[in-house]
Amino acid sequence: MxxxxxxxxxxxxxxxxxxxxxxxxxxxxxxxxxxxxxxxxxxxxxxxxxxxxxxxxxxxxxxxxxxYTSGPYEYSTAWILLTFLGIFGVHRFYQGKWISGLLYLISGGGFLIGVVYDFCTLNSQLDELNRKS
Structure with missing residues (x-):
């Protein structure tokens, strides 16, 4: 089956x-x-x-x-947050990554470098968090 x-x-x-x-x-x-x-x-x-x-x-x-592994962190929610509010770090706060979320908030998403990094790795980040849960 x-x-x-x-x-x-x-x-x-x-x-x-x-x-x-x-x-x-x-x-x-x-x-x-x-x-x-x-x-x-x-x-x-x-x-x-x-x-x-x-x-x-x-x-x-x-x-x-x-x-990718399903779990408490929704991929679609995180992607919407990253796409539209990534420079404010809202997707990082959603994942419970408060320190990097605050850094994104005060630096415009890590001067956009962090946002680009997250576009490339967000699925992996969420997969890892969901596997731990």
Whole structure:
């Protein structure tokens, strides 16, 4: 009997982030930081990759659900907080990382370096916290 993994990522949020897909936002969300950076630097792989991703999102969602552990920390909530309030460190406060949250708050997300770092590693950070819980 094959048991389906618990959903950690939200396909609808993936499509919302796809609207800004030329920035790679949906790729970062589904745990693909290398191609997220590529999409960011090339405007969604010259918009061609961005359009193709419209059809690839269901598969990216399934792979993210299989790869990451569900738990008390919601991936979608953390990603919304990072995307819209990352420079204030709200996503760090959500994870219980109060010291780095305060540092982000007073430094504009670590002068944006911390925000970029978190775009590349947020799924791993949440996975680690959920595995500890």
């Amino acid at each position: 094959n048991i389906a993994p618990t959903s950690t990522h939200n396909k609808a949020l993936g499509y919302i982030l796809w609207i800004f897909g030329f920035t790679g936002a949906h790729r970062f969300y589904f745990g693909k930081p290398a191609t997220g950076i590529l999409w960011f630097c090339t405007a969604g792989l010259f918009l061609i990759g961005w359009i193709v991703d419209l059809f690839l999102i269901p598969g990216m969602d399934r792979k993210a659900d299989a790869r």
